Amino acid sequence: MDRIVITNQKGESITLGNQAPYFLETIDGVGEVPVAIESQKAPKQDGSTYLDNMLDNRAISIEGTIITKIDPAFVLEARRKMQRVLNPKLGEVTITYHQRDQVREIKGLAETTPVFPGGQGSKGLYYQKFLLHLLCHQPFWLDTFYESREMSYLMGGIKFKLILPTVFSYRGFKRRAVNEGDVATPVEIEFKGPATNPTVNNLTTGEFIKVNRELGEEDVLTINTAFGQKYVRINGQNAFHYIDLDSVFWQLVPGENTLSYRSNNDSIKTRVTVKWKNRYVGL
Structure with a gap:
């Protein structure tokens, strides 16, 4: 199972994976990243002339569920911890992605505070769905040494x-x-x-x-x-x-x-x- 560790600049972190309280369900944006292509066009030219290309920012979206079977108060505590770790005012967080034997990291900024849907099936006494949206200004994944x-x-x-x-x-x-x-x-x-x-x-x-x-x-x-x-x-x-x-x-x-x-x-x-x-x- 993939595991994601998100750490803020104060050193506080949360782990999303297959263990309570933060269960990871889906993560998008780890592979693809938009490309900005530069080209120029002369009068009467068919098509254009390719000049260069640059990678755009990387947008990562994460969905999961906070689950506890012991005390309903743990759900609220887990929500508060997630909000502290992903407080945009603290600056960029480090996202460390554990995928089998491969470990990569990237820095990102929370575009919003964590989203906790309130609709039917999204929350209950012992669970709470969450959505995270992070923008990585440096789009490359890095080794961790x-x-x-x-x-x-x-x-x-x-x-x-x-x-x-x-x-x-x-x-x-x-x-x-x-x-x-x-x-x-x-x-x-x-x-x-x-x-x-x-x-x-x-x-x-x-x-x-x-x-x-x-x-x-x-x-x-x-x-x-x-x-x-x-x-x-x-x-x-x-x-x-x-x-x-x-x-x-x-x-x-x-x-x-x-x-x-x-x-x-x-x-x-x-x-x-x-x-x-x-x-x-x-x-």
């Missing part, structure tokens, strides 16, 4: 087993990174000094990010390449003004990517970590 995000490492010239996210250890080191998702995905880069003018390349796309700054042994450079969330920080402070003007906030293309880093400092203490989440167009 949790502990598997912990970086592997190299120490004393000995190579240990690689566990994603990928980690580099030497100046000019190359590493293969595989994006198993359906679309390009942004990365988070952590560069631990010492380093001079650190540069991280995606050799597959020919793009690089370079920071014109010297990093000491205690300095940590962090970079995020996500659209609308880009940042460059050194020890948590904004360092966007150190970015080389030819830099590109590159992403991992689907499939295999070859990454490398360069520095004008040959220290073996330098560490570079690149991490990401695969993105999927549907379940």
Whole structure:
């Protein structure tokens, strides 16, 4: 049985599945998502010329029933908890979808507070139907890594087993990174000094990010390449003004990517970590 966990930004969550009190009946919108197609048309042209396409927001609708066989008051308590978790004023919730051995997550905002129909057959002493409508502005489902995000490492010239996210250890080191998702995905880069003018390349796309700054042994450079969330920080402070003007906030293309880093400092203490989440167009 599929199971859905909805968690708000306060950490409070509800689980919809095949156990009381929240029984999941149907969920729509997890697979399909509308596509906005861009095209242009010239005078006297038959048809049009295709330019590009973008995925629209993902709309998810969930139907289910609150059921209790012990105390009718539990129905009201379950309703109140659902309203607290899906309070739109708290911002986006995280929707985690457990489907057999596959687990994916997406963020969404409740378009309305939970709907509790009052018609015949929709509510009773020990049950209450519910409807949830969520809008996901970022339409992609993401992997959930949790502990598997912990970086592997190299120490004393000995190579240990690689566990994603990928980690580099030497100046000019190359590493293969595989994006198993359906679309390009942004990365988070952590560069631990010492380093001079650190540069991280995606050799597959020919793009690089370079920071014109010297990093000491205690300095940590962090970079995020996500659209609308880009940042460059050194020890948590904004360092966007150190970015080389030819830099590109590159992403991992689907499939295999070859990454490398360069520095004008040959220290073996330098560490570079690149991490990401695969993105999927549907379940």
